[in-house]
Amino acid sequence: MIHGPSLAIGAIIASIAIIIAFLGFDSISNQKELVIEPTPIIQQAGPAKITINTFIDNGSPILGNPNAPVTLIEFGDYQCHFCNVFFHSTEENILKNYVETGKVKMIFKDYNIIGPDSVNASHGAHCANDQGLFWEYHDILYSNWTGENNGWASSENLGRFAQDIGLDMNVWSECMINGTHSQIILASNEDARSLELTGTPAFFVIGPDGKTTRLFGAQPFETFEKVFENELKK
Known part of the structure; x- marks a missing residue:
């Protein structure tokens, strides 16, 4: 249950669509030993190093208690079918049982792999964040999802969503x-x-000890629950 266009497609869309779009605005992995290294002062040559900043930076504001012992990071595309499935079938239970109780904090990060409207939607959420309403815009996007590349995330609709949540237009x-x-x-x-x-x-659960668990696809709540409970025991 994971939307998997190639990395090459995702890279091209993410880099090109941002330039074009705004000019025209009218299964569980058990790899728990992924080590988060301290942030390097100087970027080393070769493959990018994975640091805590790779997970935390360039994302949404934290949802939940900033001091929660467990962190859940979601990489999503607002047009993605299974991202929408996760939002409607699993996220509410995570919020109710773990985020609102101060055990887990959430961060959403953009991974635009479907089309230009995905990038526009991401930008809409970040612009909403300037007014303190990132998560409200995030929610209204997924609440109005109707498919991939079918126009639901058009500039006109994105503006309507912004108005609906009370943003200064x-x-x-x-x-x-x-x-x-x-x-x-x-x-x-x-x-x-x-x-x-x-x-x-795609999800990463970072425990109190800094180790991560990777989860792919629209996993059921029970899958996240198991990982959270294991981390909370540490």
């Missing part, structure tokens, strides 16, 4: 037109490629 529209958050979206996509992700949704 002049501020939000200027942010969209200027492509203010293009770099953070590109950087998030690069983080996904550094982690060798090939589809969405």
Whole structure:
């Protein structure tokens, strides 16, 4: 249950669509030994190093208690079918049982692999974040999902979503037109490629000891529950 276009397609879409789009605005892995290295001061030659910043930077504001012992990072595409499945079938239980109780904090990161509307939607969420409403915009996007590349995330609809959650439309529209958050979206996509992700949704659970568990696809709540409980015992 994972949307898996190739990395090459994702890279091309993420880099090109950001440049074009805003000019026209009108199964569980058991690899628990993935070590998070301290952030290097100087980038070494060769493959990108995986650090805590690879997971945390270039994403959404934290949802939940910033001091929660466990962190859940989701890499998603707002047009992705199985990202939408996760949102409707699993995320609510995670929020109710773990985020709202202070045990887990969540971060959403962009991995735009489907089309230009995915990038526009990501930018809409980041522009909403400028007014403190990232997660409200995130939720309204998934609540209005109707498919992939079928127009539901058009510029017109993105503007309507912004209005529906009470954003200052002049501020939000200027942010969209200027492509203010293009770099953070590109950087998030690069983080996904550094982690060798090939589809969405993809999740990383970071425990109190800094080790990670990777989860791929729209896993059921019970899968996340098992991982969370194991980490909370540490």
